[in-house]
Amino acid sequence: MEKNSSCCCGAVPAMWWWLLTLLGLTLLFFLMTWTRQEAVETDLTTRSTAALKAAGMDWATVNLDKRGRDVQLTGMATSVQERDAALKIVDGVYGVRDVQSRLQTSPTLQEQTAVLAPIAAVASAPVAEQKPVVTAEPSIPEQKPAVIAEPVPSPEQQAVLNCQQQLNDAMTGKTVLFETNKSAIKRDSLALLDSLAVIISDCKTVIAGRGIQVSGHTDNVGNDVYNQTLSKQRADAVKDYLVKKGVDGTLLKSAGFGESQPIASNATEAERSQNRRITFEINPE
Template sequence: MDKKRSCCCGELPAMWWWLLTLLGLPLLFFLMTAARQGVVEKDLTTRSSAALKAAGMDWATVNLEQRGRDVQLHGMAASAPARDAALKTVQNVYGVREVQNLIEVAAAPAQEEPVQVAAPVASTEPVQASAPAPLKSPDFSLQMVEGKIVLQGVMGSQQEIDAAVKAVQGAYGTMQIDNQMQLADGVAPADWLNSVVGLLPALQGLENASLKVSASGNSIGGDLPSDADKAGLLAKAQQVLGAGIADQLAVKAPVVPEPTPMPTPVAAAPTKVEPAVAPTPEQQAVTNCQQQLNDAMTGKTVLFETNKSAIKKDSLALLDSLASIISSCQSSIAGRGIQVSGHTDNVGNDTYNQKLSQQRAGAVKDYLVKKGIEGGLITSVGLGESKPIASNDDEAGRSQNRRITFDINPQ
């Protein structure tokens, strides 16, 4: 039996089928290339524009529409080097084949003739432009007056004034601060502010403390108990503010009691013994609360991640017990408050240590507040390395100096 032929295929010779196949392949390649071209042009447009923007050449634009990988570069350049730089930037974009640089260079503005001023003499001279007025120097002063801290000075930004006030509050805690600093235009930045902030913790305990920083000269003053204390504070101040700082520090003279003349022997009168004044119930309650805090911290310390203010999980149980004690004593210490103080050893920069101790004290306060303690009852203070309780010459002593303390404020 004869096999039936297809109605279409059987009527075309094989040569025609080969011819149709050869003509269809280029058509298929063209269609695939056209579909891919739009994706390539969009990608190169995006990356070339991003490269120009990153180089600060937003004035230049690219065009790849129906151009495949060949780029047209348009725009108005301020100079020929700027035009060449834009060309090089696009040429360096991966995938770009050729760049047609159509960027124009703006014409340089015509230079004006110098203005001449008539003078009584025959010669004339060009008018000289006046130089801008120089910036004024900032200044800062701190003075302890009648139990409060008075701040004075002039700075060019409110941020600098706020930073100075915050640093003084961190150093002196609950002591009253009278901020008389002024904000003014045309004042240069206070580049020395961070260094002065790092010096403030060292002024704690200095009677009649004073500190002045200005273009006319720096000075430090106050009363210290010994020559050694004076030498140590002066050395730290010279390290921060330079060797030329004026030394107004004084050592308090020891009080020598005057000799008591021998009385003429007389018959001894009966001595009346005054009874000891017993503490009030409120005072006794405060004393008991402080003792509970001391007992809870005996042999223990709040641990932090190295060089961070993040509290380690091992110390959370200790803080929970302290929060419980403070909560039970809240009514007794409501009018006084508690100072949480951060301390470090002397390893590293003074400013860094003070800042780290402040951050750690703040982290402890935040944790206690989360445990229900009223935020206004707690003050966090960073004392850095200013109050060691052991020698910093060995690791055992330094470990004791890295600590957090809890003290009920005196009324």
């Protein structure tokens, strides 16, 4: 009696079964990875939004759609300072890898008034009837005040301004991070310092004779003397790292100011994080 073979197993070679299995595993891995990324994006969106709301910046919108751990911020800030503060807050959220700014700044009420007031005054002023005036005395032309032009910076001064702007742009929305109550630089901040080292080295000729002051600042938590010492140690650590990266040490001077020069109130953690900072300023002549 003739034996019947399976209609499927016998017809499909073993190689195709292996290929189908591999395809299924690949699809399963993709689904698991996509689900994991979606969960991370949801978590970072929630925590970043909460941090902004706690600082009174609910005008900023957090977007991580298909971005992994890279956050995009959109919204209208009332000032450049408020825009930079929002970027720093989100950059400090644990798990965020990079913050991309799509933030805009709107003119303040004072600026709008300064622009619109002259227009409103002209529009509302009555038109006086013009009558001919006969006089025997010669008329004297109206003397208009001379317009004093803004002084034009010299080529050397402009070069210094350009280098300082490069440093400012590199630091916008970013800060050098340290271990808590220590001067050890966190690994996440090394790429930022590497980019600053390149800028300083490229501007070496411009900076020579002036130098750059690396300044450390803290919040108001803790003892004044301790904060002063810690800020100086952190500035020294940044200077030492830049020198290791090839920056001429004679161009750098470190200083610590502790809590004496805050740029924000210390009422909330978000504001205190703004005051914990390192700044880079090219010294004047």
